[in-house]
Amino acid sequence: MAELSVADLRRLLTATAEANKATAEAGQVNASRISELNVALEQLTRSHQEAARTATRMESTLDQVIQANTALDRSVSDLKQSMELVASRMTSMEKTAATLSTPGHADLCTGSFRPSGHRQQNRHQGVGAGEERTSTRTLVRGSIAGGRFYAS
Numbered sequence: 226m227a228e229l230s231v232a233d234l235r236r237l238l239t240a241t242a243e244a245n246k247a248t249a250e251a252g253q254v255n256a257s258r259i260s261e262l263n264v265a266l267e268q269l270t271r272s273h274q275e276a277a278r279t280a281t282r283m284e285s286t287l288d289q290v291i292q293a294n295t296a297l298d299r300s301v302s303d304l305k306q307s308m309e310l311v312a313s314r315m316t317s318m319e320k321t322a323a324t325l326s327t328p329g330h331a332d333l334c335t336g337s338f339r340p341s342g343h344r345q346q347n348r349h350q351g352v353g354a355g356e357e358r359t360s361t362r363t364l365v366r367g368s369i370a371g372g373r374f375y376a377s
Contacts, residue, residue, distance in 0.1 A: 229237075
């Protein structure tokens, strides 16, 4: 070191001070960037946690929709069976009503005695011979075609 002059020592000290200053500035920049990375990582973690909670809520809602859909399918199936049973009963009732014989009327002579206010009944309840009576009104909305019920 004896070979170095005072001027050389000053230059060396100045270069060392500048290097220390640059290192300190780089350390501050790095510290700032590390702080930014930590903040970004915390935000990402919070966002990931919120996404996981949202996914859990969505899964729960989807499970509820599937359960409701299953219950609705069962209800529709039960209703379809009930409507088919009603349709078959209506069909059998209509066939039975068409084939029933009507009660006979006693033919009364025109001169026979009747109480006051009574007259000969030309019409009666039930189906007349050869006459098919079916209701034009349906008991439920929709139509029954071929033994199947079609809701309107």
